[in-house]
Amino acid sequence: MIIVKVTYTVKPEFVQKNQENINLFMADFKKLNTNDFQYVSYLGGDGKTFVHLSHYKNEEIQKHLLQIPSFLSFQKHRDESGLEGAPQIEVMQLVAASQDLFKH
Template identity: 40%
Template sequence: MKIVRVQYTTTQEYVATNKENIRQVVNELKSINHPGIKYSTYLLPDGKTFMHFDQFENGEAHEFLTALNSFKKFADELEASELEAEPKLELLTLVASTEDFFGE
C-alpha cells in the first residue's frame, strides 16, 4: 500500500480554479471506479491551503492517477499558478485503522 499526503497553499484568487480542477479529478476517478485508489482533498481553515490524502493499493495505482487527463490538467495549472507555499509531499506508513485497505 502507498499513502501520500500533499499540502500546498494557493493564492486566494486561485482557490476556485483549484477546487474545480480537483472536482474534475474526483469526477473522473468516480466514473472509472478504480478499486485501488482512495482519493480525497481538504481545504484548511485559512481557505487557501489544500491537503490531498491519497491511499493506493500499489505504485501502479498511483501512476494510474497521475496519468489521468484531469490530473495532468490539475497539476499543470497548479504548477503555473503563483503558489504561496510549494507542495510538500509525504509518504506515510499505516500503523492501524478501523478501515480495511486493499486487503491489508
C-alpha cells in the same frame, strides 16, 4: 500500500478555480469504479491551503492515476497559479485503520 500526503497553499484568487479543477479529476477518478485507491482532498481553515491524501493499493494504480489527463491538467494549473511556497509531499505509513482500505 502507498500513502501520500500533499499540502500546498494557493493565492486567494485561485481557490475557487483549484476546487473546480479538483472536482474535474475526482469525477474521472470515480469513473474508474475500483477499490484499488482512495483519494481525498481537503481545504484548510485558512481557506487557501489544500491537503490531498491518497492511498494506493500498489504502484500500478498510483502510476495510472497520476497520468489521467484531468489530473495532469489540475497539477499544471495549480503550479502555474503562483503557489505560496513549494508543495510539501510526504510519503506516509499506515499504523491502523477503522476499516479495510482496500476491499477484495
